[in-house]
Amino acid sequence: MRGNFDYSGRLVRFILRRERIVSSLWIVILALFSIVIAPTLGNNFDATSRQAFVETLKNPGMIALMGPIYGVDNYTVGAMYSNTMFLWVIMAVVVMNVFLVVRHTRGDEEKGRSEVLRSLPTGRLANLNATMITAVVVNVALALVTGLGLAAMRVESMDLAGSMLFGVAIGAAGLFFAAVAAVFAQLSVTSRGAIAYSFVAFGILYFIRAIGDINSETLSLICPLGLIQRTQIYVENHWWPVPILLLETVGVTAIAYALNSIRDMEQGFIPAKPGRKEASVFLRSPFGLSLRLLRNSLIAWFIVMFSLGAAYGSILGDIDRFVGQSDFYQKIIKINDEFSIAKMFITMVTSILSLIGTIPVIIAALKLRSEEKDGRMEHVLSRAVSRTKYLACYVVLSFLSSVLFQCAIALGIYTAAVSVMPNPSELSLGYLLQANLVYLPALWVMIGGAILLIGLLPKATVAIWGYFGFTFFAAFIGMAAGLPEWLNKLNPFGYIPQLPTDTINFVTLVILTVIAAILTAVGFIFYRKRDMMA
Template sequence: MKRERTLTGTGTLLRFMLRMDRIAIPAWVLSILFVVLATLSSFDELYPTETARQSMAATMVNPAGIALTGPEFYLENYTIGAMISHQMLGMTGIAVALMSIMLIVRHTRKEEETGRMELVRASVTGRHANTTAALMLVGGVNVTLALLLALGMGVMGIESVTWEGSFLFAAALASVGIVFAAIAAVLGQLMEHARGATGLSTGVLVAAYCLRAVGDIGDSALSWLSPIGWAQQTSAFVDNKWTPLLLGAGLTALLVVIAYPMSVRRDVGAGLVRPGRGRSEASSSLTTPIGLAFRLQRLNLIVWCLAMLLFGMSYGSFIGEAEEMMDSIGGALNEMLPEAGGASFADNIAGMFMTVTAILATIPVLQSILKLRSEENAGRVDTLLSGALSRSRLLGSYLLLAAAGSVAMMFMAGLGMGLTGSQSMNDSRYLSELIFAGLNFIPALWVSVGLAAALIGWLPRAAALSWIIVVYAFIAVYLGGILQLPEWVMSLSPLHHVPRLPAASFEWTPLLLLTMVAVALAWTGLRGFRQRDVPG
């Protein structure tokens, strides 16, 4: 009876969550399905023979290739099935994990932060009902995605893409999503705000990816400390090992058992990690809109700056292997890096790594500008604007903070990659060159900020669509060559127009054009924000 009382209202809350996410959940599921199935189809068309597939495998037998994709054992017999597991399990696992983290935080910590959960708990609702409903929602989404993905891959009729491998591949992705849902459920009990829970959970995801990458390059021991590593150790379409998924199931059960007791040891709306008491009087910076915006986001920005530094350092340590790798495989990678020209292979690898890092840096930059929209939804913007603060100054403050954040993110990424890259290459010039290579991507990130500002100004309910620019950049940069996308499709991504330093020559023209586009979008957003209603 006591257990039933603690879960009272779970079904009603679950239906309410489904109603709230009736657009977001199908968008996530269909996007992931499209990327995986389209990539599988393109692999079947581009690599029809064993010779072509093994030539592709030869380009992956190096630290950089393994770090970006997966373990080397997939490369021994590089069938289409092995290829999709090797190249897509890790990257798709990140997308599934992010989906799960955002859904859990949205329906737990975010609901408490806005005050709605206190109203729900005041009715006939069990204390564990909301957490249970959120976990059931995310678990159901991951299982549904896995079933659709397994059926979609199986019915394509590709010889090496067996039904067992398809279900194992899909189950491995679902396992990653469910594990990170449980991680977010636990971390959500610690943090007082949704942004802290999201940032900390995302940090664990980045650490898991880095552990997997370092482990796959080394003796694989570290890979077994990562949920993403467990998914790849299933060896889907190769050996089809189901046992690594037991680790994910065990960790999920353990985390859920931990999360429930933690939730009753705190007040609704509070976190177990209590914030500092703070100063008795506010600092002068809090009297300005940009000072307040920074105060609301400083923890997230600091964590992401450190993450970008570590991410850059992890990639930079692989650059030193580039020349040796090129000697071992000859010119096989020239087709993958057509813009190489006369640059060294190490320079091209550095440019490719920096592009991937720029995609990652777009995430906190968009979070920064979209924070204004979340403040508006919470009803706090109307209070600010009731005084002498103008709308242009308010949105402009968030624009400036996001623009400065993009500079900080890319500087830290370039610094990290330069520090380890110069050491691995035994060449001090890489430090300054890679810092400059990182800063080179700033105008492209500003375009993302400008697009978000334009949506906030004119279509505030569609502001979340600005995340499409991150997804599209990933498809264009990471999968563009694999899918052989047309040039005009690739050019729709702002990152495509940025010269990949240090391999390419620096050019002012594309950077100035990207800056002009960003300014035009930001101005459009400011104009719209001045004219539309701001709900209180």
Template structure:
């Protein structure tokens, strides 16, 4: 029987008499503002990083290649399948102005980087919210079914458009010949469109799987496949690039022809993909994915019942993905070693940079410089793997595990063991890919072992990276984002330092700066031993700190 009090009770805001919500997008604006508040540091860092890399590259291009003859020489040596696979279509090489060089060498890579930013942004504000249970709590209020997804896509759109405006204003204001205002606008919008496409891909993958890592990995696989198709098409000049949206964006021929219609084609694809994501979201339950979870075996293996085996199972997917990536990247870079002398012999600035690295040949110096860059990519995995226990702790999953007979040192040590062994495995994969392709391109079978040794020499630097992150987690868990300083600083100093002739003292602040630059120079065991000792001390410090502090209880 309905009482007067019950009948007269006010209904929750946003709910109709039938109990239905006032539209599937109700609350989108509130969630969007909340997302901006949550990512008030993360997004500016992403945008600033892409912005600074682009602007500094544009300035460096003018400094390194001041004469038309210098740029023409680079264009001639870039007209090879290996270089075109890593850069872009051959059309840019016809008149290699500053703008053409910037669009040719940077646009595709920037699109991939911004796509990564957008993917992580969308999965963080959608699937991660569902997986943690926060989305269910929020949806119990006056929030529509599509509000989370719409807010995440809106956040990605704001970030990408802000980056586009910054790039347009900065590039157009540099006053560099051939980098025009109209071309700068097209460049910025092309980068932003690539980011929107990444966001759309993530919007689909979060509907397919119930796990954040799988959703991010699926969207990244889409971006990787698009880049691979573009690379195969440009290397073979076979039209395969037209299958890839990254190939479409590069065929705007920014600063060369400034064609706008490929940009519109990519926007249409992003819009259609986004519409498909919204349609798919209506076909699943909150917290579930359209793809049913695979049933596991009825009993766990003996290894899964151990701390190390369980940690390895948690890290397995990410580790295999990184191993495949560095193997492929190493093979791509190794394939150009045979043409290194012809490619770089006329570029004085690059010659000077390689001389600072050392070595008796351009191929060895280039190999040493390239191995450092790929090692930094492996350092990204080292940080991710080391910080995985923080996610387990903050998610409330570490507490019940540690309530058993498992010690804190055993639990954290198992994750750190996987991080250390995984980092070593990545150096091995890099060396195998780089060595095999390098030996094939140079015709020197012995190059395989030299390049493999050069890659493995970076393992202690990766161990130091693990140790630094472990020390932060053990003593200052809220400060663990600072662990990303190590790979970021190493990339800037190692990649740009030789070109910009930065002081050697800056290089010494990075663990990667103390690794012998094999195969350009001989092996030195003292820095390897010191790096190993520093890594061991940092890991021990982290274990002690974790044993002394309180857990983040849920």
């Protein structure tokens, strides 16, 4: 066994060098997101509004979404922060770890890099071992930065012990799912499959945790996500779930090592499903191929957007009392006597969810670039398929998916609202569709920016995510922190009318649509001229 780990240390340094930018950005963004929210809650929620808020969480829908509620009798800022933020941060950490592990294991095998490393005097398990050590380094760094950053905010009831426990807990959860990704990297024959299996495993565990939190404490304790929530951060600060989760991580990692030790290079234990001898008529077209590549992602994101809409819709039954006792929400949703509180609350919800819905449409738009980088697009273009036509397929799918996800949000809100509101007709499906679809021009501008980068600066396509981060900060954080209006106008969402208080200015929406069309057209022009793999 000793020889299996030869030169792991050098590979750790090599992987850390490759990850110095990507992982650093992940750590900074996740830590800032966690840290910035804390003082916002402390400054805008007093004891009365916090108690009103916690009452809206006491329903199965919100418990299934965010987990059990701790500290109800004395709902401090720390308890509120932990209840509302913990699982969301863990989700982002899971994404970071899954991509990190798969990128340096199954991903490197697909690109032939692992074969080059194995031709050197490195151990059979050295690459996987180095990847897991790197995951430890990244998660420890994230835990320290987040924990110390939260403590430095000096928010009431968010002390150093609770803040460090928050950081350690999200780091431990990240390591567990890094180990899960390592297992699926051995089982699957493709990096795409390993990522998909890892996220499905997370979804299953999330579902088990939701059921356990509603009906069975034992089931929640068995589930890693439910277990780590029993830390009761900023309430009781239990440390005992962390070592248990780390022991589970060691066990899952050992399974990954065992599988890697008996697996042939570029093979997996879950065989690829044999395809048809001949492609279907639909798959023979460039559009059909593009849709097939995006199909699973689109379905998954539709479910996510519908579920988020339903989660917010489930609290509308008690929204009048909650908002009426919260100065914070009264400020950001601009309560007036002309419109109901439910409609004004939905204005805020549609703004937030539309921003989240920007993520999958950008992913769809950038899918062509990932196919190009992986060398698969050359096979398509070697046929009688023009660049313009193939790019147009992804552009059309991106624009169509933006409509699909906005409709999913409206349907989710409506489905949940009609079952909890005393007067369901107050929020008709038609009104909800209008309130969500009005954001389409802003989403289209983001798609246009992605297409422009693909055509003009293909190596800088990551810049669209930087702009999205600014947009999210200006629209979401700015809404709570009261940032200057001019800053919000630097993003397309700042020009969208806030129904029902604002009237729809079709001139503004048309201008945004024209800007999106221009960005897209310029992207097409440069894409036709540039070299492939540029």
